[in-house]
Structure formats: C-alpha cells, structure tokens
Amino acid sequence: MSRRSVLALIVTMSCLAVPGRTARAQATDNLASAEALFDEGKRLMAAGDFAHACPKLAASLRLDVGIGAMLYLAECYVHSGQTASAWGQFREAAALAAGRRDAREALARERAQQLEPQLSKLLVRVSQPEGPETIVRRDGQVLDRAAWATLVPVDPGVHVVEASAPGKRTFRATIAVEPDASISSVVVPPLEDLTPPPRPVVPRSATPLAAEASRPTALPVRGGSFDVQRAIAIAVAGLGLVGAGTGAYWGLHAKKLLDDSNANGHCAGNQCDLYGVQARANAQGQADSSSVALAAGGIALVASAVLWLTAPRAQARTALLPQVGPRAPSFAFAFRF
Numbered sequence: 582m583s584r585r586s587v588l589a590l591i592v593t594m595s596c597l598a599v600p601g602r603t604a605r606a607q608a609t610d611n612l613a614s615a616e617a618l619f620d621e622g623k624r625l626m627a628a629g630d631f632a633h634a635c636p637k638l639a640a641s642l643r644l645d646v647g648i649g650a651m652l653y654l655a656e657c658y659v660h661s662g663q664t665a666s667a668w669g670q671f672r673e674a675a676a677l678a679a680g681r682r683d684a685r686e687a688l689a690r691e692r693a694q695q696l697e698p699q700l701s702k703l704l705v706r707v708s709q710p711e712g713p714e715t716i717v718r719r720d721g722q723v724l725d726r727a728a729w730a731t732l733v734p735v736d737p738g739v740h741v742v743e744a745s746a747p748g749k750r751t752f753r754a755t756i757a758v759e760p761d762a763s764i765s766s767v768v769v770p771p772l773e774d775l776t777p778p779p780r781p782v783v784p785r786s787a788t789p790l791a792a793e794a795s796r797p798t799a800l801p802v803r804g805g806s807f808d809v810q811r812a813i814a815i816a817v818a819g820l821g822l823v824g825a826g827t828g829a830y831w832g833l834h835a836k837k838l839l840d841d842s843n844a845n846g847h848c849a850g851n852q853c854d855l856y857g858v859q860a861r862a863n864a865q866g867q868a869d870s871s872s873v874a875l876a877a878g879g880i881a882l883v884a885s886a887v888l889w890l891t892a893p894r895a896q897a898r899t900a901l902l903p904q905v906g907p908r909a910p911s912f913a914f915a916f917r918f
Contacts (some may be wrong), residue, residue: 615645622653631660648678648685655692662760665734668696701763702732703756704859705742708866709771715746717769730863732764732855744769766862768869814888817881824878831871838864 618641625634638654651674658667671693678686707717707729717724719735719742737760744752749772758765838860842848847857 700734704766810892818885821881828874835867
C-alpha cells in the first residue's frame with residue numbers, strides 16, 4: 582500500500598471514528614488520556630513513525646475500547662510487519678462492529694481477508710506431555726493445550742517457546758519466524774528429571790556390637806559374581822528387547838503418518854496443506870523417537886552380551902566362618918560355587 586493510500590485510509594477512518602468516540606466522551610482522566618494517546622498515535626502514523634505510533638494506540642485502546650482505535654492500531658501493525666497482530670485486531674474490530682451494527686465492520690473484515698495469505702504460522706508440538714501440570718509458554722504467554730500441534734498465526738521475528746512441569750527441567754527453544762506465509766515448528770522433547778535430592782543419612786547405632794549380636798549373621802551358600810553378572814546381563818537384554826520393540830512400533834507409526842500426508846493430495850513433493858504439514862511434523866517426531874528407542878535397545882543388547890561373555894566362571898569354595906548369634910559365638914562350614 583502506497584503512502585498516499587495509507588493517508589487516505591487514515592482520513593477515512595478518522596471521519597468514521599469521530600461520532601463513536603464523541604458519543605463515549607466523559608469527563609474522566611482515563612478518557613482524556615485515551616484521547617490524547619489516540620491523537621498522538623494518529624499524528625505519528627501520518628508521519629510514518631509506526632514504531633512509536635503502535636504503542637500509543639495500544640495504550641489508548643486499553644483505556645477506552647473503540648472501533649476506530651482498533652482499526653488504527655491494526656493498520657499500524659500492518660506497517661510494522663506484525664501481520665498476525667494486525668489480522669487479529671481487524672477481526673476483533675469486525676466482531677465489535679457487528680455487535681454494534683457499525684458500518685466499519687465491512688472495512689475490518691476486508692482488511693483481515695487481505696492479510697490472511699501473508700500470515701506466517703508456528704506449530705508447537707509436545708512429544709510427551711508430563712500430565713495435566715505441563716505448561717507450555719510462547720513469548721511468556723501460556724499456550725492453551727488446544728493450540729498444541731496446531732498451526733497458529735504469529736508475527737514474523739524471534740519467538741521463545743518454553744515447557745515446564747513439576748520435578749522436570751524447563752525446556753526452552755528460540756526460533757526465528759520468517760515473513761510472507763512461512764511455516765515453522767518447534768518440537769518439545771520429553772522433559773528431563775531434576776537432580777534427585779541426596780539420600781538421608783541413617784545414624785549409626787551407638788552400640789554397633791550389641792546391635793550385631795541381636796541377630797545371627799546370614800551366610801549365603803550360593804551365588805557370587807558369576808551369578809550376579811549374568812543376572813544383570815539377562816535384565817539388560819530384556820530392556821534392550823523392549824527398546825527395540827518400542828522403536829519398531831514408533832517407526833511403523835511414523836511411516837503411517839507420512840503416508841497419510843501424501844494421501845488425497847495433502848502433499849505434492851514438499852508442498853503441503855495444513856493437514857499435510859501437521860501430519861509430516863508428527864511423523865518426524867515419531868521417527869525421531871523410533872531412532873532413539875532403537876539405538877538404546879541396540880546398546881542394551883550389546884551390553885548384555887558383553888556382561889554375559891565376561892562373567893567369571895563359577896568356582897567351588899569351602900570356608901570355615903565365625904557366626905555371631907544372640908546366645909553364643911559359633912562356627913559354620915560353608916560350601917560356595
């Protein structure tokens with residue numbers, strides 16, 4: 582839009598805005614401040630100083646809600662490159678105008694429709710929510726769960742996404758959203774646990790010999806490093822099989838999501854509609870989880886084999902060991918292999 586067109590639009594909105602604002606005029610400090618800020622914002626817009634005009638108009642709108650102020654603020658956002666904020670402001674102005682049967686509804690809806698093809702969108706996907714207490718914020722504002730895994734219009738520029746939950750480390754990612762209908766995404770991984778508190782120190786008995794004498798000494802006659810190491814190897818192998826199975830399941834699910842994105846014309850090459858973009862983003866997340874699970878399962882299986890093969894051979898041993906009991910000391914003869 583040319584400079585002359587902007588000035589013409591401002592003049593038109595001024596003519597439409599005056600009756601509504603005059604009808605609401607009251608002798609209060611808030612209304613006086615709102616009028617002063619509104620006039621200063623219009624002056625700065627006419628001078629092309631949109632960076633300073635937008636905050637003035639936003640402050641005026643907070644003090645006194647008016648359709649004219651909304652339209653001016655939305656137009657200011659357009660020239661500041663804040664397309665999503667402008668689109669939302671135009672839609673809000675249209676809704677307010679429709680409720681008041683104001684003729685400016687058509688202007689607001691038309692400007693919102695003109696901006697829709699230019700909107701950049703951001704998708705935030707949480708791969709593993711940590712229960713209902715998980716909170717996701719975008720630029721400090723809480724993101725409703727309904728907006729997770731949904732393409733949401735945002736202003737071009739740098740955005741910060743944070744995810745937190747009790748007992749978990751806060752995840753933080755910074756992403757630069759490009760203008761002109763670009764699509765960006767942020768995947769929130771499973772949150773890491775915080776460092777567990779140190780174990781409480783159990784006080785030692787003031788009379789350890791008496792405490793030991795109160796119970797007989799248990800003497801194992803089977804087991805040893807051979808049995809323990811191979812038992813650990815079996816347990817690690819079980820974990821490896823679980824990881825491999827989980828990775829295979831997620832891999833198959835990722836392929837299904839990718840096939841869904843290519844079905845019914847949702848994607849043609851790298852060009853996708855909104856459904857295709859979301860399906861491919863979900864497929865990528867599942868593929869990443871599958872790779873991690875398969876890698877962890879493989880490592881566990883290799884570790885299990887090493888533990889099993891390096892376990893020492895069982896050896897038969899005999900020993901004559903003292904045994905302390907509640908009545909009198911004695912000796913025990915043990916055979917271990």
